[in-house]
Amino acid sequence: MIKKIKTHQLTPGMYVHDLNCSWGVHPLFPIRFKVMDEIKVEEIHALGVRELYIDTRRGKGVADAPDTREISEAVEQELLDLAASLPTGTEPRVSLREEAPGAARLHAEASRSVNRLMADIRLGQQGALEDLDSAVDAIAESVLRNSNALNGLGLIKTKDGYTFLHSVSVGALLATFCNALSLSKDITRQATLGGLLHDVGKMKVPDDILNKPGRLSADEFEIMKDHVRHGQEVLQQLSSLSPYALDISLHHHERFDGSGYPSGLKGGAISPLGQMAAIVDVYDAITSTRVYHEPMSPAEAIRKIQEWSKFHFNEELVRHFIRSIGIYPVGSLVVLESGLIGVVVEHNAHNTLRPVVWIAYDTRARAEVSSPYDLDLSRALGNGGGDRITGYETDDKWGIRARRSVFNEQLH
Ligand SMILES: [Fe+2]
Incomplete structure (x- = not known):
C-alpha cells in the first residue's frame, strides 16, 4: 500500500516510494529505496521534502496515513472547487487552426535563436540579446491570439534540444500566465524574455553533468545548481536587460517555503515573476521527456503542482496558473x-x-x-x-x- 506521510514521521526501515519533491525525480536519490539509517532520514529532511510517499508492503508503515486514492480524491476536489470559484479567462482571438501554422514557424525560429545565444555563451562569447527581441514579440502576440498553439507545441521536445526547447516553453507559458493576471504588455514581454533566458547559466555547466543520463553525485548536483549564479553573471553583462528578466533567472529555483536555491528565499522575498517562473519551470520540466524520466501527462502535472503548492509555491499564483492553462491542459x-x-x-x-x-x-x-x-x-x-x-x-x-x-x- 502506498501511503503519504509527513517527513518527520520517516524512520529507518521505511521504503520510500516517491520523494514527492517538485524536482520531479530528485537527481541525488534513486526513485525508490529503503531508508536504512538516520543519516538518510536527515538527508531527506535537508532536501526540504515535507511530505513523501512510502510503500508499506516493502517497509514499515505509519498508522492512519492516507493512501494515494485518498490523496488524489482530495486534490481532485480542490481542483473542482477551484474550477467553480475561478473567474473566466479571455477568449482566444483566433481559432487554433488559424494560429497553429504561424505558431509552429515562430516556435522553430525562437528555438533556433535561443539555441544560437546559448551556443555563443558556451563558447565564452557574450551573445546578442537583440536576436531574441523578435522572438519575444512573436511569442507574446501568438499567446494573446490563441495560447493553445504554442503551449501545445511546447510539449514536443527532443532529449538533445531540451535546454533551449524548455526555455521557449517557459517563455510561452509565462506569457500565458501574465495574460491571465492581466499584467501590462511591457511586463508580459519582460517575463517572456526572462523565460527564454532563465537557464542560460546551464551553458556554463559541463556537458557531462548537464546531460548525465543517471543520478548526479552530491558534488555534481552542486555544480548543476550553480547554473543560477552563472546565469546572473552572463545576464548582468547584458546592459539592456530588464531587472524583471534577471529576477526570473535568479529566483526560478527558489521555493515558497524557503527550501529552494541558491539563496533559500521565502515567500514574498522571492520576486513575483520569480514565483511564477518556479511554477512554470516545474510544470514544463515534469511534462518533458528527460534523460532520467518519462514525461508526466499535463493533467497529472497540474495535480502534482496543486499538491506541491501547499509548501513549494505561492498557492494563489498556482490557482491563476491553473486558470491560465486549465485543469486538463492542452496535451492531456x-x-x-x-x-x-x-x-x-x-x-x-x-x-x-x-x-x-x-x-x-x-x-x-x-x-x-x-x-x-x-x-x-x-x-x-x-x-x-x-x-x-x-x-x-x-x-x-x-x-x-x-x-x-x-x-x-x-x-x-
Ligand atoms: Fe533552472
Missing part, C-alpha cells in the same frame, strides 16, 4: 463518460472542465476511432453535448501516441 489524454478517449487540444477559458477534445479511441468498441474528430465539450447540444470528462490517462495508454501524433496532426 482524457476519458469521457461515454467511453470515448481523446487529447485536449483547446483549453476553454470559460469552463476549464469542458475543453475541446480530439477524439481518437472508443473504449466501448475497443478500437481507435476511424476518423478522429474535435469534440467541443462546452457545446450544449449536438455531437456529445452531454458528454463530460471523468478522468485522465497516461500519454501512451490506448495506443494513442498523444503528444507527437496528435499535435503534429492538429497543428500542421
Whole structure:
C-alpha cells in the first residue's frame, strides 16, 4: 500500500516510494529505496521534502496515513472547487487552426535563436540579446491570439534540444500566465524574455553533468545548481536587460517555503515573476521527456503542482496558473463518460472542465476511432453535448501516441 506521510514521521526501515519533491525525480536519490539509517532520514529532511510517499508492503508503515486514492480524491476536489470559484479567462482571438501554422514557424525560429545565444555563451562569447527581441514579440502576440498553439507545441521536445526547447516553453507559458493576471504588455514581454533566458547559466555547466543520463553525485548536483549564479553573471553583462528578466533567472529555483536555491528565499522575498517562473519551470520540466524520466501527462502535472503548492509555491499564483492553462491542459489524454478517449487540444477559458477534445479511441468498441474528430465539450447540444470528462490517462495508454501524433496532426 502506498501511503503519504509527513517527513518527520520517516524512520529507518521505511521504503520510500516517491520523494514527492517538485524536482520531479530528485537527481541525488534513486526513485525508490529503503531508508536504512538516520543519516538518510536527515538527508531527506535537508532536501526540504515535507511530505513523501512510502510503500508499506516493502517497509514499515505509519498508522492512519492516507493512501494515494485518498490523496488524489482530495486534490481532485480542490481542483473542482477551484474550477467553480475561478473567474473566466479571455477568449482566444483566433481559432487554433488559424494560429497553429504561424505558431509552429515562430516556435522553430525562437528555438533556433535561443539555441544560437546559448551556443555563443558556451563558447565564452557574450551573445546578442537583440536576436531574441523578435522572438519575444512573436511569442507574446501568438499567446494573446490563441495560447493553445504554442503551449501545445511546447510539449514536443527532443532529449538533445531540451535546454533551449524548455526555455521557449517557459517563455510561452509565462506569457500565458501574465495574460491571465492581466499584467501590462511591457511586463508580459519582460517575463517572456526572462523565460527564454532563465537557464542560460546551464551553458556554463559541463556537458557531462548537464546531460548525465543517471543520478548526479552530491558534488555534481552542486555544480548543476550553480547554473543560477552563472546565469546572473552572463545576464548582468547584458546592459539592456530588464531587472524583471534577471529576477526570473535568479529566483526560478527558489521555493515558497524557503527550501529552494541558491539563496533559500521565502515567500514574498522571492520576486513575483520569480514565483511564477518556479511554477512554470516545474510544470514544463515534469511534462518533458528527460534523460532520467518519462514525461508526466499535463493533467497529472497540474495535480502534482496543486499538491506541491501547499509548501513549494505561492498557492494563489498556482490557482491563476491553473486558470491560465486549465485543469486538463492542452496535451492531456482524457476519458469521457461515454467511453470515448481523446487529447485536449483547446483549453476553454470559460469552463476549464469542458475543453475541446480530439477524439481518437472508443473504449466501448475497443478500437481507435476511424476518423478522429474535435469534440467541443462546452457545446450544449449536438455531437456529445452531454458528454463530460471523468478522468485522465497516461500519454501512451490506448495506443494513442498523444503528444507527437496528435499535435503534429492538429497543428500542421
Ligand atoms: Fe533552472
